[in-house]
Amino acid sequence: MNFVAWKMLLHDRAKYLGLVFAIAFSTFLLENQTSIFAGILKRTASQILDVTDAEVWVMEPSSQYFDDTKPMRDTALLRVRGVPGVRWAVRLYKGLPVARTSTGHFAQSIVTGLDDATLVGAPRRMVLGSWERLREPDSVIVDRAGYFLLFPGEPLALGGRLEMNDHIGIIVGISEASAPFVSFPVLHARYSVAVNFQGQGRNQLSYVVVRSADGIALSELCARITAQTGLRARKTDEFAWDCIQYYLRNTGLPVNFGITIAIALVVGTVVAGQTFYLFTVEHLRQFGTLKALGVSNPRLVAMVLLQAFTVGLIGFGLGTGMAALFFEVSHLKIVTRGITLIWQTVALTGSCMLLVILLASYLSVRRVLVLDPAVIFRS
Amino acid sequence: MNTPAVRCQNLQKHFGEGDTRIEVLRGVDFTAMAGQLTFLLGPSGCGKTTFLSVIADLLECSGGVVKLFGRDIRSVPAAERVRFRRANLGFVFQQCNLLPSLTATENAAVPLLAAGARRRDAFDRARELLTRLGLGDRLDTLPSRLSGGQQQRVATARALIHQPRLILCDEPTAALDHRAGEAVMELLAAAGLAPDRAVIVVTHDTRLLHFAHSIAKMDDGRIVEVATRDPVSNQPGPALS
Ligand SMILES: Nc1ncnc2c1ncn2[C@@H]1O[C@H](COP(=O)(O)OP(=O)(O)O)[C@@H](O)[C@H]1O
Numbered sequence: 001m002n003f004v005a006w007k008m009l010l011h012d013r014a015k016y017l018g019l020v021f022a023i024a025f026s027t028f029l030l031e032n033q034t035s036i037f038a039g040i041l042k043r044t045a046s047q048i049l050d051v052t053d054a055e056v057w058v059m060e061p062s063s064q065y066f067d068d069t070k071p072m073r074d075t076a077l078l079r080v081r082g083v084p085g086v087r088w089a090v091r092l093y094k095g096l097p098v099a100r101t102s103t104g105h106f107a108q109s110i111v112t113g114l115d116d117a118t119l120v121g122a123p124r125r126m127v128l129g130s131w132e133r134l135r136e137p138d139s140v141i142v143d144r145a146g147y148f149l150l151f152p153g154e155p156l157a158l159g160g161r162l163e164m165n166d167h168i169g170i171i172v173g174i175s176e177a178s179a180p181f182v183s184f185p186v187l188h189a190r191y192s193v194a195v196n197f198q199g200q201g202r203n204q205l206s207y208v209v210v211r212s213a214d215g216i217a218l219s220e221l222c223a224r225i226t227a228q229t230g231l232r233a234r235k236t237d238e239f240a241w242d243c244i245q246y247y248l249r250n251t252g253l254p255v256n257f258g259i260t261i262a263i264a265l266v267v268g269t270v271v272a273g274q275t276f277y278l279f280t281v282e283h284l285r286q287f288g289t290l291k292a293l294g295v296s297n298p299r300l301v302a303m304v305l306l307q308a309f310t311v312g313l314i315g316f317g318l319g320t321g322m323a324a325l326f327f328e329v330s331h332l333k334i335v336t337r338g339i340t341l342i343w344q345t346v347a348l349t350g351s352c353m354l355l356v357i358l359l360a361s362y363l364s365v366r367r368v369l370v371l372d373p374a375v376i377f378r379s
Numbered sequence: 380m381n382t383p384a385v386r387c388q389n390l391q392k393h394f395g396e397g398d399t400r401i402e403v404l405r406g407v408d409f410t411a412m413a414g415q416l417t418f419l420l421g422p423s424g425c426g427k428t429t430f431l432s433v434i435a436d437l438l439e440c441s442g443g444v445v446k447l448f449g450r451d452i453r454s455v456p457a458a459e460r461v462r463f464r465r466a467n468l469g470f471v472f473q474q475c476n477l478l479p480s481l482t483a484t485e486n487a488a489v490p491l492l493a494a495g496a497r498r499r500d501a502f503d504r505a506r507e508l509l510t511r512l513g514l515g516d517r518l519d520t521l522p523s524r525l526s527g528g529q530q531q532r533v534a535t536a537r538a539l540i541h542q543p544r545l546i547l548c549d550e551p552t553a554a555l556d557h558r559a560g561e562a563v564m565e566l567l568a569a570a571g572l573a574p575d576r577a578v579i580v581v582t583h584d585t586r587l588l589h590f591a592h593s594i595a596k597m598d599d600g601r602i603v604e605v606a607t608r609d610p611v612s613n614q615p616g617p618a619l620s
């Protein structure tokens with residue numbers, strides 16, 4: 001009887017397409033909103049995750065998240081290096097100076113100062129120039145999006161000058177840094193250069209970035225560092241989560257997105273579920289005829305489920321395709337760069353749609369099961 | 380030869396309870412013999428459709444006994460009742476109740492498919508039967524493209540295809556003109572009857588009575604009159620009085 005189920009489904013093209021599009025649209029809306037939400041949250045940890053060599057971040061105990069750094073004494077670096085299990089430890093400066101261009105444009109910027117000797121944390125993806133050129137005097141690297149903010153309308157080029165706190169930085173490279181949460185330019189420079197871009201030079205140490213020796217668990221190392229130095233030590237992924245959770249707790253982000261996602265969920269559920277339920281109700285007379293002709297209840301249930309899963313799968317596939325296409329285009333745009341369709345949201349949306357379909361089928365099937373086949377004798 | 384296909388005794392059926400309670404069947408005694416075409420007449424609302432539904436086991440009766448071919452189907456377990464209905468009953472409804480998404484062939488094949496027949500075999504049988512019923516050039520047509528008479532012939536084919544022992548028809552010719560009605564009745568009489576098979580037809584159309592071997596008149600939920608053809612000259616002939 002499967003082919004009867006399919007023929008019933010496809011017979012009314014308009015209703016069939018309506019069903020498929022209801023599910024596709026809800027899928028798209030859900031995947032789109034949850035992915036953007038996840039992408040924006042991840043941006044709060046961009047600068048942490050971009051330092052791919054770091055395993056442990058050490059900071060002032062009162063620092064809660066990346067953008068809230070309290071300076072440590074310069075001696076902290078040596079104290080961390082003295083902890084057994086540390087293979088190497090380097091300093092990292094984070095500042096928020098205002099950068100000006102000779103043409104009069106200015107923008108608050110995120111500056112990362114890298115260890116002069118090793119340049120640990122230098123941007124890996126370069127659009128122009130190379131990160132090794134940071135060794136040149138007064139050199140800075142600016143990210144592509146930041147370049148367009150500082151030099152609007154100008155083509156990407158090296159050699160431009162930025163002035164910060166009466167100090168000059170010469171652009172020697174343009175990077176593709178991960179997008180930060182706020183749309184500030186992302187600058188990289190040597191530590192000794194960067195500290196001068198904002199205020200005085202001493203005791204500006206923001207973070208000590210650590211790599212562990214072989215054979216020591218990172219959590220063990222963090223505990224040791226804290227015990228020995230009194231500083232806060234976090235594994236890289238823990239620190240990234242700290243940032244994400246800080247923003248979740250302290251901003252309107254979850255509420256705003258929560259509302260959109262809830263609306264998408266409710267509208268999607270109601271529209272998709274209702275459309276399918278009505279589809280079955282409209283076909284009750286046909287189900288009744290089949291029932292009278294001796295089609296058993298389990299067979300009728302199988303038919304309804306087959307119809308539900310057919311439209312569900314096609315709709316979900318279409319919606320996911322639409323979402324993928326959306327991000328395929330949007331991730332090329334500067335403001336939405338790095339925000340992609342992630343499998344977690346696809347899985348989440350898939351589970352939601354499965355639930356909707358199961359619920360709608362359950363309600364529809366109940367109507368079919370309690371259906372009195374005698375009604376078909378009535379006109 | 381003279382075994383009853385359907386035998387009902389003191390059949391009762393009511394709908395609703397209390398103030399809204401309606402007694403529809405008030406003790407129906409009825410017999411339809413195998414090998415015969417039995418007509419059921421009666422004014423609108425007297426309970427004919429309800430009665431057919433009870434015989435078909437599509438509706439539970441409130442009291443009394445129904446025996447199909449000597450067997451009280453209410454004593455049979457539910458799952459087997461579905462199988463029994465599938466194997467032994469065929470229906471022709473006033474509204475053809477064809478599935479609009481299926482072609483004539485597919486519609487006619489539904490009872491075989493429901494019984495688990497292979498699709499190829501079922502379609503072959505359906506095509507053969509429809510061709511015999513004069514629909515050879517309409518095999519792959521959807522019901523919406525068929526005339527009322529053609530639709531009812533497809534529905535008749537659906538009732539006949541699995542060669543059920545009992546065919547129940549509720550005003551099968553009501554929506555047809557006289558000639559199309561005659562054609563459907565001829566089909567039922569020719570292909571639906573055998574010494575061990577029976578057809579029961581509810582109708583208002585007295586012009587068709589010459590097909591009947593036996594006529595039962597129903598009024599107000601009871602059988603009020605039965606007329607039978609002479610069993611010796613058991614031929615289609617002029618209407619019974
Ligand atoms: N499901 C039902 N609920 C309540 N009343 C019903 C139901 N089915 C039939 N009836 C009533 O039973 C009576 C007989 O109906 P029916 O069997 O359709 O008569 P007929 O087929 O002879 O015209 C009518 O009065 C009708 O309103």
Ligand SMILES: [Mg+2]
Binds near residue numbers: 429
């Ligand atoms: Mg009726």
